[in-house]
Amino acid sequence: MAVAHARVSRNDAGIALAVPLLKQRFGERCDTGQAMREQHGHTTTWLTTEAPDAVVFVESADEVKAIVDICREHLVPIVGFGVGTSLEGHVNAPAGGISVDFSRMNRVLEVYEEDLACKVEPGVTRKMLNEYLRDRGLFFPIDPGADATLGGMAATRASGTNAVRYGTMRDNVISLEAVLANGEIIRTASRARKSSAGYDITRLLVGSEGTLGLITSVTLKLSGIPEAISAAVCPFPTVEAACNATILTIQSGIPVARIELLDEMQIRAVNAYSKLELPERPTLFLEFHGSEAGVHEQSEAVAAIAEELGGGPFAFSTRPEDRSRLWQARHDAYWAALALRPGCAGISTDVCVPISRLAECVEETRADLAELGILAPIVGHVGDGNFHTLVLLDNDDAGEREKAATFIARLSERAVRMEGTCTGEHGIGQGKMKYLRAELGGTVDVMKAIKTALDPDGIMNPGKIFY
Amino acid sequence: MAVAHARVSRNDAGIALAVPLLKQRFGERCDTGQAMREQHGHTTTWLTTEAPDAVVFVESADEVKAIVDICREHLVPIVGFGVGTSLEGHVNAPAGGISVDFSRMNRVLEVYEEDLACKVEPGVTRKMLNEYLRDRGLFFPIDPGADATLGGMAATRASGTNAVRYGTMRDNVISLEAVLANGEIIRTASRARKSSAGYDITRLLVGSEGTLGLITSVTLKLSGIPEAISAAVCPFPTVEAACNATILTIQSGIPVARIELLDEMQIRAVNAYSKLELPERPTLFLEFHGSEAGVHEQSEAVAAIAEELGGGPFAFSTRPEDRSRLWQARHDAYWAALALRPGCAGISTDVCVPISRLAECVEETRADLAELGILAPIVGHVGDGNFHTLVLLDNDDAGEREKAATFIARLSERAVRMEGTCTGEHGIGQGKMKYLRAELGGTVDVMKAIKTALDPDGIMNPGKIFY
Numbered sequence: 001m002a003v004a005h006a007r008v009s010r011n012d013a014g015i016a017l018a019v020p021l022l023k024q025r026f027g028e029r030c031d032t033g034q035a036m037r038e039q040h041g042h043t044t045t046w047l048t049t050e051a052p053d054a055v056v057f058v059e060s061a062d063e064v065k066a067i068v069d070i071c072r073e074h075l076v077p078i079v080g081f082g083v084g085t086s087l088e089g090h091v092n093a094p095a096g097g098i099s100v101d102f103s104r105m106n107r108v109l110e111v112y113e114e115d116l117a118c119k120v121e122p123g124v125t126r127k128m129l130n131e132y133l134r135d136r137g138l139f140f141p142i143d144p145g146a147d148a149t150l151g152g153m154a155a156t157r158a159s160g161t162n163a164v165r166y167g168t169m170r171d172n173v174i175s176l177e178a179v180l181a182n183g184e185i186i187r188t189a190s191r192a193r194k195s196s197a198g199y200d201i202t203r204l205l206v207g208s209e210g211t212l213g214l215i216t217s218v219t220l221k222l223s224g225i226p227e228a229i230s231a232a233v234c235p236f237p238t239v240e241a242a243c244n245a246t247i248l249t250i251q252s253g254i255p256v257a258r259i260e261l262l263d264e265m266q267i268r269a270v271n272a273y274s275k276l277e278l279p280e281r282p283t284l285f286l287e288f289h290g291s292e293a294g295v296h297e298q299s300e301a302v303a304a305i306a307e308e309l310g311g312g313p314f315a316f317s318t319r320p321e322d323r324s325r326l327w328q329a330r331h332d333a334y335w336a337a338l339a340l341r342p343g344c345a346g347i348s349t350d351v352c353v354p355i356s357r358l359a360e361c362v363e364e365t366r367a368d369l370a371e372l373g374i375l376a377p378i379v380g381h382v383g384d385g386n387f388h389t390l391v392l393l394d395n396d397d398a399g400e401r402e403k404a405a406t407f408i409a410r411l412s413e414r415a416v417r418m419e420g421t422c423t424g425e426h427g428i429g430q431g432k433m434k435y436l437r438a439e440l441g442g443t444v445d446v447m448k449a450i451k452t453a454l455d456p457d458g459i460m461n462p463g464k465i466f467y
Numbered sequence: 468m469a470v471a472h473a474r475v476s477r478n479d480a481g482i483a484l485a486v487p488l489l490k491q492r493f494g495e496r497c498d499t500g501q502a503m504r505e506q507h508g509h510t511t512t513w514l515t516t517e518a519p520d521a522v523v524f525v526e527s528a529d530e531v532k533a534i535v536d537i538c539r540e541h542l543v544p545i546v547g548f549g550v551g552t553s554l555e556g557h558v559n560a561p562a563g564g565i566s567v568d569f570s571r572m573n574r575v576l577e578v579y580e581e582d583l584a585c586k587v588e589p590g591v592t593r594k595m596l597n598e599y600l601r602d603r604g605l606f607f608p609i610d611p612g613a614d615a616t617l618g619g620m621a622a623t624r625a626s627g628t629n630a631v632r633y634g635t636m637r638d639n640v641i642s643l644e645a646v647l648a649n650g651e652i653i654r655t656a657s658r659a660r661k662s663s664a665g666y667d668i669t670r671l672l673v674g675s676e677g678t679l680g681l682i683t684s685v686t687l688k689l690s691g692i693p694e695a696i697s698a699a700v701c702p703f704p705t706v707e708a709a710c711n712a713t714i715l716t717i718q719s720g721i722p723v724a725r726i727e728l729l730d731e732m733q734i735r736a737v738n739a740y741s742k743l744e745l746p747e748r749p750t751l752f753l754e755f756h757g758s759e760a761g762v763h764e765q766s767e768a769v770a771a772i773a774e775e776l777g778g779g780p781f782a783f784s785t786r787p788e789d790r791s792r793l794w795q796a797r798h799d800a801y802w803a804a805l806a807l808r809p810g811c812a813g814i815s816t817d818v819c820v821p822i823s824r825l826a827e828c829v830e831e832t833r834a835d836l837a838e839l840g841i842l843a844p845i846v847g848h849v850g851d852g853n854f855h856t857l858v859l860l861d862n863d864d865a866g867e868r869e870k871a872a873t874f875i876a877r878l879s880e881r882a883v884r885m886e887g888t889c890t891g892e893h894g895i896g897q898g899k900m901k902y903l904r905a906e907l908g909g910t911v912d913v914m915k916a917i918k919t920a921l922d923p924d925g926i927m928n929p930g931k932i933f934y
Contacts, residue, residue: 112821112823113718114718114822114823116718157663157667158663159661167638168661170667184909184912185909186909186910186913187907187908187910188907188910189888189910190886190887190906190907191821191886192819192820192852192882192886192887192888192891193822194626194637194819194853194891194892195888196623196625196817196890196892196893196894196895197888197889197899197903197906197907198674198895198907198910198914198932198933199671199674199675199913199914199917200624200671200673200674201910201913203637203670203671204666204667204670204671204917206667207663207665207666207667224718224719226720247581250583251581251583251691253690253693291764293760293764294761294764297758297760350663352659352660352662353659354579354581354582354584354660355582355660356579384659384660385659386659386660416657419657419658419659420658420659421656421659421662423662423663424661424662424663425661425663427663428663428664428665432664436665440654440656440657440665441653441654442652442653443653443655443656443668444665445651446921447665447668450666450671450920454913465666466665
């Protein structure tokens, strides 16, 4: 499939000057080996790998600043790298340049227990953080499935299965430290829970995909581990019925922690991959957080809604092992789906629509898949109106690639027509640049004006978000 | 008190050209009468009134665009006006220019019941909206006390008593339509509940105080009216005990809808003004939202915490009339406080600190008030770490003005030292410009770069936020 690259061109002369300077400054922590470079331009998706010219393993904000200063002087691109779980080519280096690897900046700097907050270096992953926090009765709720770094999650405005209750990275970042293109190290906000002190630069950097600055610390909201957690599974006769049950649940104000749709094809994949025996029907996976009484009240309310819509049986469990098995299966949905067609490639789509349009959007999308003859199971964070299809294709078959491109373009157009977005949580990166203007029109020019103001030389992750 | 104005200068020649053009375009809806102009440059605070040269009553985004186009051509300032409840001089026109009055843009454009959302014109006030929504079982939770317009609340990132549970305007605006300085009308986001589609321009405009654009419609999240609402009042032996009870409540994850502190002086004022008979001690006013069982569970949990900290008696009520009386008294706290010293002026401060520092910050502030001999009752949205002192002063007494200025500067410095902010919800406006850099350092330069990029001629509300 043709990759929608921004028109960025390579500055060979600058790169030839900058790399030796970085070698001198960072020694073995500046790696120009081919395997390392390719791994840092590799994405778990259909986009072509575009390797940087060097990978630098940083250990502090001052080191990041040193790289930025060298790269600015020689007009060399800088691409941030967490663990590389991006699906939209965020870590690619279309014009070459330096990949800044944050894996050594992996310390939890502070836990502010009384404030339900913490400050971490950007290379801390969400699982590392939750492991660190467990004994204190606190957790960080955002869960995109992959064990992504918190810097990367902030940079791409990640969310995932818990967002319906706990929000996205937008809602859970209190403050950031970042190195800007001009080499300044800024702190975007105080630690106060709310503030009206000028423009919201925190929210501007969250989701900016490394194009405005490199995040060097993240101050996050935490939540108390709930007194009780329970899980439930409920099959439905149709995808529409499952979507409608979701809509009613949200409208009723039931504070579900997770409400995930898997269509019948995805259930078949999960059964095979995770050794489950779920009925092969569209199914909701749910999780409830609260007091013992609260989780029972919530699950009874959802069970009643499900029954009203022809769903059931509603299987409820408070046993941690049942819950872990269920959510592990949900997290493995991507791998389970790939196993439906051995050797295939997978392209994950990511539209999000107002929940009132969800059933309609999913149904139209399924009809389109059937018409095009594409194999693509569906999973969705349906409480937010967000769902993914995983298009399974033979990437060497031009006809299949063409069909997939047609499908994805139609899906984006459909989401925008239904007042939604082409990306609920994966970001624009390289993969969705061509859909952004259809969605937001002149707002894209505002973004570009800000980009030009803060990074006039275009050194921060060029070729991402907009042309 | 000296007013910390930005260095903005008046363009008499441009104003002399623009006003007749606006008169021609808008007829009687362009008002240059002195009373109307002064009312539009009037703030309910200590700042000097600075009237615009004309007030235009707009009826559509296209009309706003027409004003912006004329003002840009003649380099004339444009100041948005909702109902004028700002406390920090946001509606002042230090370099003259045009006040754009949104009171005629007061239609609820859409209610998306299934999506728990609505779209309104900027001149709709929160009470108008809630009146409109009541029969549908929905409400808009943000409540800053004053019946402000939703455009103004978005522009200043307002919050208030419900923010501890429902968030601030930052969290409750889904999308905005706005007219930029270049005359473009943009829509900042889709209606999807979450999105990773590029920079968060919605959040950039929320809190930008009219300095980047004029908001012409607001798409908002709504909430279902809770099944049960109850209120409670609980006195404490000390302010510290009340703060500590608040901290424990938040840490325990109890989803209180409101938790407000009134110190003993404020209780005395409220008793006199609202004819209540509360014990004259530091007191928490609380509200609980949820199911019948849920609100009882919540209030019992808070009552237990209060008792542990020496508070009580904990008076709980589910009667709507008790609740209304209590919250009306809370909302009238400003007027009640002013009545403590007839004829005085009032300056409301607005710091917000991490909740772990709240008791310490309030105590140091009270000691400072005592040392300076300033009369200033305290009310606070303590669940967020946000509190206000209302400095009661004779504005004609230079010594009192001087003392008040000393107090406010020390308070801002104290909040910043405790990792908090000089403004939790009132905004920077004119009044707090001098404190912003101490709080955010080089982040202010990022704001200025964005301002210059989007409003190169500086016509959008000049003299606000930064110098």
